[in-house]
Amino acid sequence: MIGVGWFIPEYLLLAGAFVALFAEWLFGRDNAGAAVGAVTATLAALAAVLIGVREPAFSGGLLELDQVAVTVRVAIAVLSAVYLLWLAARGTAPERSREAAALVMLAALGGMLMVSARDLMVLFISIELATMPAYVLMGYRRDDARSLEGALKYFLLSMTTSLVMLYGFSFLFAIAGSTSFARIATAPDAGLLGGFAALFVFVGLFAKMSAAPFHFWAPDAYAGAPAASVAFVSTVPKLAGAAVMVRLAAVLVPGAPSLLAMFVIASLASMVLGNLAAFPQSDIRRLMAYSGVAHTGYMLLALSAGTASGNAAAVFYTIAYAVPSMAIMLIAAEEGSELDDFAGLAARRPAIAWVSVVFLLSLVGVPPMIGMFGKLMLFTAALEAGRLALVIVAVIMSVVSAGYYFRILRAAFFADGSSEPSVPLSLSSTVAIGILAIATLGIGVFTGPLFRLLTAGF
Amino acid sequence: MLLSAIVLLPLAGAVVSALVPKDRGDIARWIAAVVTAVDLALVVFVALRFDVGAGMQFVENVAWVPQFGISYHLGVDGISITMLALSALLSLVAVVASWNMKTKPAAYFAMLLLLEVGMNGVFLALDFVLFYVFWELVLVPMYFLIGTWGGPRKEYASIKFFLYTLFGSVFMLIGIIALYLQTGTFDMTAMVGAGLSESFQWWVFAAFFLGFAVKVPIFPLHTWLPDAHVEAPTAASVLLAGILLKMGTYGFIRIALPILPHAANQWAPFITALAAISIVYGAALAFAQTDLKKLVAYSSVSHMGFVMLGIASGTVEGLNGAIAVMFSHGVVTGLLFLIVGMVYERTHTRMIQDVSGLSNQVPVAGGLLAFASFASLGLPGLSGFVGEFLTLLGAWKSDVPAVWVVIAAIGVLLAAAYTLSMVQRVILGTPSPIVSKITDLTVREVSLLVPLVVLTLVVGLYWNSLLRFTDPAVARIVELLAGA
Numbered sequence: 001m002i003g004v005g006w007f008i009p010e011y012l013l014l015a016g017a018f019v020a021l022f023a024e025w026l027f028g029r030d031n032a033g034a035a036v037g038a039v040t041a042t043l044a045a046l047a048a049v050l051i052g053v054r055e056p057a058f059s060g061g062l063l064e065l066d067q068v069a070v071t072v073r074v075a076i077a078v079l080s081a082v083y084l085l086w087l088a089a090r091g092t093a094p095e096r097s098r099e100a101a102a103l104v105m106l107a108a109l110g111g112m113l114m115v116s117a118r119d120l121m122v123l124f125i126s127i128e129l130a131t132m133p134a135y136v137l138m139g140y141r142r143d144d145a146r147s148l149e150g151a152l153k154y155f156l157l158s159m160t161t162s163l164v165m166l167y168g169f170s171f172l173f174a175i176a177g178s179t180s181f182a183r184i185a186t187a188p189d190a191g192l193l194g195g196f197a198a199l200f201v202f203v204g205l206f207a208k209m210s211a212a213p214f215h216f217w218a219p220d221a222y223a224g225a226p227a228a229s230v231a232f233v234s235t236v237p238k239l240a241g242a243a244v245m246v247r248l249a250a251v252l253v254p255g256a257p258s259l260l261a262m263f264v265i266a267s268l269a270s271m272v273l274g275n276l277a278a279f280p281q282s283d284i285r286r287l288m289a290y291s292g293v294a295h296t297g298y299m300l301l302a303l304s305a306g307t308a309s310g311n312a313a314a315v316f317y318t319i320a321y322a323v324p325s326m327a328i329m330l331i332a333a334e335e336g337s338e339l340d341d342f343a344g345l346a347a348r349r350p351a352i353a354w355v356s357v358v359f360l361l362s363l364v365g366v367p368p369m370i371g372m373f374g375k376l377m378l379f380t381a382a383l384e385a386g387r388l389a390l391v392i393v394a395v396i397m398s399v400v401s402a403g404y405y406f407r408i409l410r411a412a413f414f415a416d417g418s419s420e421p422s423v424p425l426s427l428s429s430t431v432a433i434g435i436l437a438i439a440t441l442g443i444g445v446f447t448g449p450l451f452r453l454l455t456a457g458f
Numbered sequence: 459m460l461l462s463a464i465v466l467l468p469l470a471g472a473v474v475s476a477l478v479p480k481d482r483g484d485i486a487r488w489i490a491a492v493v494t495a496v497d498l499a500l501v502v503f504v505a506l507r508f509d510v511g512a513g514m515q516f517v518e519n520v521a522w523v524p525q526f527g528i529s530y531h532l533g534v535d536g537i538s539i540t541m542l543a544l545s546a547l548l549s550l551v552a553v554v555a556s557w558n559m560k561t562k563p564a565a566y567f568a569m570l571l572l573l574e575v576g577m578n579g580v581f582l583a584l585d586f587v588l589f590y591v592f593w594e595l596v597l598v599p600m601y602f603l604i605g606t607w608g609g610p611r612k613e614y615a616s617i618k619f620f621l622y623t624l625f626g627s628v629f630m631l632i633g634i635i636a637l638y639l640q641t642g643t644f645d646m647t648a649m650v651g652a653g654l655s656e657s658f659q660w661w662v663f664a665a666f667f668l669g670f671a672v673k674v675p676i677f678p679l680h681t682w683l684p685d686a687h688v689e690a691p692t693a694a695s696v697l698l699a700g701i702l703l704k705m706g707t708y709g710f711i712r713i714a715l716p717i718l719p720h721a722a723n724q725w726a727p728f729i730t731a732l733a734a735i736s737i738v739y740g741a742a743l744a745f746a747q748t749d750l751k752k753l754v755a756y757s758s759v760s761h762m763g764f765v766m767l768g769i770a771s772g773t774v775e776g777l778n779g780a781i782a783v784m785f786s787h788g789v790v791t792g793l794l795f796l797i798v799g800m801v802y803e804r805t806h807t808r809m810i811q812d813v814s815g816l817s818n819q820v821p822v823a824g825g826l827l828a829f830a831s832f833a834s835l836g837l838p839g840l841s842g843f844v845g846e847f848l849t850l851l852g853a854w855k856s857d858v859p860a861v862w863v864v865i866a867a868i869g870v871l872l873a874a875a876y877t878l879s880m881v882q883r884v885i886l887g888t889p890s891p892i893v894s895k896i897t898d899l900t901v902r903e904v905s906l907l908v909p910l911v912v913l914t915l916v917v918g919l920y921w922n923s924l925l926r927f928t929d930p931a932v933a934r935i936v937e938l939l940a941g942a
Contacts, residue, residue, distance in 0.1 A: 368591045376631070
């Protein structure tokens, strides 16, 4: 079969997930599962780079590896590998980590299929594959009622919006007579029905990306979950989600131009609500949940441009969000997820404190970190499309965001706290956070190649 | 490569000194001293090799993000070399002034060096993205310098400083992107004379105005300044007043005037009015202060008003004067903050009534403070006079409403009033109980001040030492303004 081998990264992750489940039995140690996962995901990332852009003939057009798919595929695999490396050192206290490692790999697999999907059914199945593990990860503390409540809320809302999305898919099928993206894109204009179809599809995606006004599950779900789970669930699936949004927008906007207005409204609501609501939070998980809402808003701003450069900027920006966000949540998983737990961080772990400066400033959009280049590109795309008012809101909101991100820095640097390390030192968890720091700084300085790949894809 | 070395050497120094073990702060300070001294030597070398008649020199231009037209583009002209020299000099002064820093010295000197990277970079960058990178880079070390090593209200002052400046600079970013969308490049030199439409220029100027005006600061965007200056440690105050404020006015001269000349002419009356208000308002507030550091801080608002007055005039005299005030204010305010800091180290108070009678008890400190005060109020023969005179002359010659120039001139009188009243209360008179117990400046302290004193004299007596660099560059900008 032609091209079956081009999905080696996915096979690797699937195999890795099964091996991880039996890690204790195979290797005698629970955290060996995550270590297996880190190696597998690294190999998957390497394979995805080597395979590059392909059109697998065997899939009959159901899957395609274009430049965007390849870039996001690699990003998902790399971030998952870093996450698993961290997990191997720290575990998902207080529960077993081998199941978490397996779930992470399955979610990564789902995400990688999402970005390659060229068909509604494949897309739906891979979205479910990517989200199912997330429900379990969010409810990982079985004895914690808040964790279960958050996970249940997430599960119910996610299921509901999945069904709304599926309903939209059924409309699209009715209009085009096919579930293939290519056929849907060339289907005759269906007027109002087409508009509703697009609306339903994107309501589902907004909820998965925690865009306002479908964001309200996120703060509760995150605040209940272990910070280590939030680090993964709030970042990696969003990479796939952004790529899917971009792809579906490219398919649906020509038939339903009102979608762009919808992006504008969701973007405005997400930026304003997310940033203002993040301000008073004292739980880092809630704070980052709202900041995630805000960053989805920036991403939608790029999407609302409806141009190739806007689409590229949306994907780029999501990567620029995911890397530092994951790092901050990993640090919160080590230090404790209350703002007060960060007090005195600079005294007890200066290196971690200084890299969190890099992460938080990147989220604000201060150069030379990756976040500033993301913002530069998305503002450029949005201004090109004439969205001046929205860009002004966006920049004012990014100043507001500096206010709450700096609350974390203030706690870390200026507040007095315990000077005894809160967790035992671990080389591999520090390496994981270090890789994220280098990526945050390095991709910023070497923005050119990554963005060239993404623009080539649209 | 020379300019890259000037920018990147402090970065390497910052990384190395951040890695110095906590208990070996003395290594960090030596690293910082050597790096800033070598950097200053490089800048002096560039200045000596500099051809005053030619335009941009020592240019380095490498593609960075080619598909966006972003490049790593550095260069110096007569305006930037002046500011670069000031930046390198005050960085060295700041390091030596902090020689006895006991609290987290490794991190402290790393922050000072990182600050120098941003400051030098801003004055050398000829690409907008690069400029923005350096512009924002400055905020981070300054935030930590104020927030970690500052006074009692350091946390409030540091975040206020950060958010105010960030607020201005994000609007500048919109302006930068708008320019890019019109011209297809981020290269500043390529944008000069790009034939931008008049209404477009007006709006982009507005965006840049917000970014630069917060930094200068121009009334009514100045309220972050007194907090930041008063709470900052001495070395940070020196750099904040000496260099960071100049980044705003440098932005006007380097970017807003040449690229948006038509808008600059349109905005000139408005800026003149705000400049005159800044001069008088800053002077009046300085008059009312009882804290020496606050007095110097508000006098900075007043002095930066003269810079804006010169910039808004759009004349050769005015712009030369503006740069002269920028240079002189950097040196003289540096002197003032240093001496106030040295007095504070001995008395632990900055209240004017507590530190009276300096000249009787500590004649060297008192004498130098008097000298710096006279330079600050614009006494002819010292550097402060050059710029104030030229900016007023330029503003008078230009088309801006004369009433604002008259108001600005009143500011000169007010400067004399608040400075002399301070001199009378602090330097003359019988020593206060606190002052009567202190000792005079040490050799290290005096040797730190002497170069700045010499510069004040040289520029004040021989104006051309400064103006020969700036004049050709200024003439080109004035030509652009006249053509718009």
